[in-house]
Amino acid sequence: MHPFEQHHLDLTRRRFFTSCASGLSAALGSAALASLLPKPLHAASAAPLASPLLNHAPRAKRVIYMHMEGAPSQIDLYDYKPQLRARYDQDLPDSIRMGQRLTGMTSGQARFPIAPSIFKFTRYQNNADGAWLSELLPHTGAMAKHLCIVRSMHTEAINHEPGITFFQTGNQQPGRPSFGAWASYGLGSANANLPTFVVMITQGIGNMQALSARFWGSGFLPSEHQGCKLRSSGDPVLYLEDPPGVTRADRRAWLDLVGELNEKEAARTLDPELRARIAQAEMAYRMQASVPELTDFSDEDERTLELYGPDVKKPGTFAASCLLARRLAERGVRFIQLYMRGWDQHGNLPGELKSQCDAVDRPQAALLEDLERRGLLDETIVIWSGEFGRTCYSQGTLTKDNYGRDHHPRCFSLWMAGGGVRPGIVFGETDDYSYNITKDPVSVHDLHATLLHLLGFDHQRLSYRHQGRDFRLTDVFGEVRRELIA
Numbered sequence: 001m002h003p004f005e006q007h008h009l010d011l012t013r014r015r016f017f018t019s020c021a022s023g024l025s026a027a028l029g030s031a032a033l034a035s036l037l038p039k040p041l042h043a044a045s046a047a048p049l050a051s052p053l054l055n056h057a058p059r060a061k062r063v064i065y066m067h068m069e070g071a072p073s074q075i076d077l078y079d080y081k082p083q084l085r086a087r088y089d090q091d092l093p094d095s096i097r098m099g100q101r102l103t104g105m106t107s108g109q110a111r112f113p114i115a116p117s118i119f120k121f122t123r124y125q126n127n128a129d130g131a132w133l134s135e136l137l138p139h140t141g142a143m144a145k146h147l148c149i150v151r152s153m154h155t156e157a158i159n160h161e162p163g164i165t166f167f168q169t170g171n172q173q174p175g176r177p178s179f180g181a182w183a184s185y186g187l188g189s190a191n192a193n194l195p196t197f198v199v200m201i202t203q204g205i206g207n208m209q210a211l212s213a214r215f216w217g218s219g220f221l222p223s224e225h226q227g228c229k230l231r232s233s234g235d236p237v238l239y240l241e242d243p244p245g246v247t248r249a250d251r252r253a254w255l256d257l258v259g260e261l262n263e264k265e266a267a268r269t270l271d272p273e274l275r276a277r278i279a280q281a282e283m284a285y286r287m288q289a290s291v292p293e294l295t296d297f298s299d300e301d302e303r304t305l306e307l308y309g310p311d312v313k314k315p316g317t318f319a320a321s322c323l324l325a326r327r328l329a330e331r332g333v334r335f336i337q338l339y340m341r342g343w344d345q346h347g348n349l350p351g352e353l354k355s356q357c358d359a360v361d362r363p364q365a366a367l368l369e370d371l372e373r374r375g376l377l378d379e380t381i382v383i384w385s386g387e388f389g390r391t392c393y394s395q396g397t398l399t400k401d402n403y404g405r406d407h408h409p410r411c412f413s414l415w416m417a418g419g420g421v422r423p424g425i426v427f428g429e430t431d432d433y434s435y436n437i438t439k440d441p442v443s444v445h446d447l448h449a450t451l452l453h454l455l456g457f458d459h460q461r462l463s464y465r466h467q468g469r470d471f472r473l474t475d476v477f478g479e480v481r482r483e484l485i486a
Contacts, residue, residue: 051456053186058456059420059485060381061190063183064325064336066364068356069164070209070343071386071412073405075434076117076353078413079151080132083432084116084392088400092393096435103158105346106395106406114433115394115403118350131426136357139365145424146368146377146417148484152428152437155388155409155444160209160344163387163409168215170448170473177219177464179448180335182473183455184218184225186462190332193290195228195283197335198328200321202232204342204359206352211339220466224276227337230324232316236295237287255281294327307366311359319363326370329380343386346395347404368417381419381454388412392433411437414447420454422486445478453480 075081092112106112120135124144131149133141140147157163162172169176177185184196199216216227230236242251259278266274297305297313300323305312311319318340325336340360345352364384371377389412390405397403411430417423429439449459452473459478463470 051186051188053462054456055458055461056456059379059454060418061187061379061455062329062332062334062336063180063381063383063419063451063455064329064338064367065179066338066340066360066382066384067164067167068343068360068384068386069211069339069341070160070204070207070345071163071388071390071407072343072356073117073345073349073353073390074151074411074413075390075392075405076119076349077134077137077357078132078149078415079411079430079434080121081116081392081432081434082121084114087114088116089113089398092433092435096431096433098436100410101158103407106391106393109395112391112393113398114392115398115405118401131424134357136354137361139362143365143368143417146372148416148421148423149413149426150415150428150442150447150484151411151413151426151430152439152441153385153389153412153414153444153447154437154441155412157388158407158409160387160407161212163407164209164215167385167387167444169219170445170475174212174214175219176471177221177225177473178214178216178227179451179473180216180227180337181218181221181225182452182462183335185221185464186452186457187334187455190334193283193286194294194328194331194333195287196333197225197227197337198333199227199229199337199339200232200324201229201339202316202318202321202341202359204340205355206342206348207344207346208341209344211341216337220471221464222272222276224280227335230291230295232320236291237284242288294331295324297323304370307370309362309366312363317363318360319366322363322367323370326367326374326376329371329376330374345390345404346406348402349404350402371418377418379419381421381451382417383414383451384416385414386412389434392435408435410435416484420486422484427484440483442481442484443477445474446481448473449478450481450484454485 092114121132122135122141123130123132124141131144131147133144155163155166157166157172165174166172168178180197187196189196197216201211218226228237235241242248259281262274262278308319308323311317312323314320321338325338328336342356368377368382371380388407388409391408394403395406411434427440428437428442430436431438452459452462459472459474463472
């Protein structure tokens with residue numbers, strides 16, 4: 001087609017409304033966020049280079065990413081600072097703060113009083129470095145031999161929305177593909193009946209930050225790579241059931257007719273989104289059978305259910321999501337994202353943090369143990385993180401047993417396990433105030449580059465051309481941190 005003819009086609013009313021309308025995708029709801037039909041090049045295979053986009057033999061086949069939305073306090077969970085008890089209620093020295101930008105919530109405070117953690121810490125000697133973990137995480141501590149705890153993470157953002165966006169997409173500005181979408185794009189499908197990227201959300205305790213669907217969006221990547229959210233009540237996926245009076249045969253005939261029309265329109269306009277819709281509709285049709293089987297825990301033995309704790313039978317709990325994550329992993333889903341809301345503790349941190357940890361500690365430890373005993377941990381990267389950390393000084397009133405903490409991007413902690421991650425280590429160090437990094441800083445871009453490396457990608461080569469530029473998850477930054485790799 002001549003360029004002028006193509007330009008004229010792009011400007012027609014029909015083309016405009018076709019590209020703007022949600023069409024069949026809206027009719028199928030969340031199921032339309034599923035993957036394209038698996039292509040031969042992306043078919044499940046024992047060969048290490050099954051995907052043509054892989055640059056080297058992968059250490060991991062999938063990711064389970066647990067994002068603690070709101071930013072857990074590293075100083076109360078992973079970054080043990082017992083010396084702060086002698087500095088209780090003293091002002092944070094200017095030599096430590098060094099003029100750091102503050103949020104509007106504490107920038108007007110007259111003082112920045114040091115608030116030591118009130119929680120006890122235990123050193124778990126089955127970890128090579130003797131990792132110190134809070135008493136709030138005893139089950140997680142018991143799995144310390146598997147954990148790679150990074151205490152020297154840092155980020156650019158100081159507020160939640162840009163912070164989560166940066167952690168999920170590698171950029172603070174909306175519009176870029178999420179990490180899960182990049183993984184879906186690079187790895188392809190390993191199960192024709194389930195999406196490559198699945199998202200689950202648990203409502204936590206306390207202050208809830210907004211969760212935008214763009215956090216698991218595909219950005220400028222083809223729309224089949226965006227995450228498919230599983231709901232915690234009703235049908236796991238909207239419109240999973242056929243409407244009353246519509247049989248399975250009726251649905252099949254309807255999809256065939258609509259697919260034929262879309263094929264004709266795709267041949268006429270060369271619009272790739274039309275073929276994506278066809279594949280999404282077919283995936284949704286297959287998910288009508290695969291998703292009910294996935295979410296039915298009746299085939300799990302009592303030992304497994306007991307491992308995850310009593311909440312595992314309650315849909316929407318973090319325990320139920322962790323068990324679903326394992327079931328998705330063994331069914332070949334490439335990227336599984338669990339959001340746990342409620343970690344934004346500006347006040348009443350001790351009470352809220354304890355409740356949050358009670359909800360996640362046992363299930364996340366059970367997930368690691370369950371993956372290990374099924375032979376899945378070595379090929380699955382498990383990561384636990386928030387979007388930034390929290391301050392060592394108190395926001396608002398400070399008492400011996402109650403305090404709050406503001407946002408802190410300069411240093412925070414996360415952990416990883418499995419999938420080629422170096423087990424049983426603590427990496428990076430912070431100063432006596434858990435305020436500045438003193439050794440081995442790790443940026444968000446470094447983390448993304450390292451995780452992509454474990455999945456078999458050179459982060460500088462996994463790119464997608466958009467608007468005349470080759471984009472990548474790490475933008476023009478990032479370094480593979482080989483110290484974190486086994």
